Amino acid sequence: GAVVSQHPSWVICKSGTSVKIECRSLDFQATTMFWYRQFPKQSLMLMATSNEGSKATYEQGVEKDKFLINHASLTLSTLTVTSAHPEDSSFYICSASSASSYNEQFFGPGTRLTVL
């Protein structure tokens, strides 16, 4: 099956620093990647959708200048949380889909971010 990895699996950073999270599709070309955020005991909320080579589309209420998304290749998307604050502490999950897997997303294992 299709495999999606995320790195790092967890990260702790100081308030005000920036953190980059990578999402890779290991055995397929991901034309679209999605970034979700999940606060403790809550559901997954879609943050943004990115297509390879184009700007990400952000959901309402998500600050695009704070959550920078880059989808430079068909196997890699990155999410950078800029000037992180404690309220950004969350579980970030990416998923990927390809043109041949219509409406089927393959999820990464998630990255737990803690901002001190």
Added chain:
Amino acid sequence: AQKVTQAQTEISVVEKEDVTLDCVYETRDTTYYLFWYKQPPSGELVFLIRRNSFDEQNEISGRYSWNFQKSTSSFNFTITASQVVDSAVYFCALSEAGRDDKIIFGKGTRLHILP
């Protein structure tokens, strides 16, 4: 607008009992997909099933079964002979065709299987 409702926030059952997780959805599209995912304590989402709106056949996979009823906009999930390893959060989700593959998740049902 699309919406997924999982009315059961938390359920506890004793091992070997059957348990049904409810899911009700709203959509204006005639073509859509429904999903169930399992999220164990590790956090990684485990895909369980995807159903398209034109296939109302019930599905059985081992101890898992799904009942899709378009008339009531429901897609319920039943675990028979539950086991402790089934303890997790279960999410029902919906994706409308032509909406850039976006998946909308319900709030999840936390299932505790007691030994």
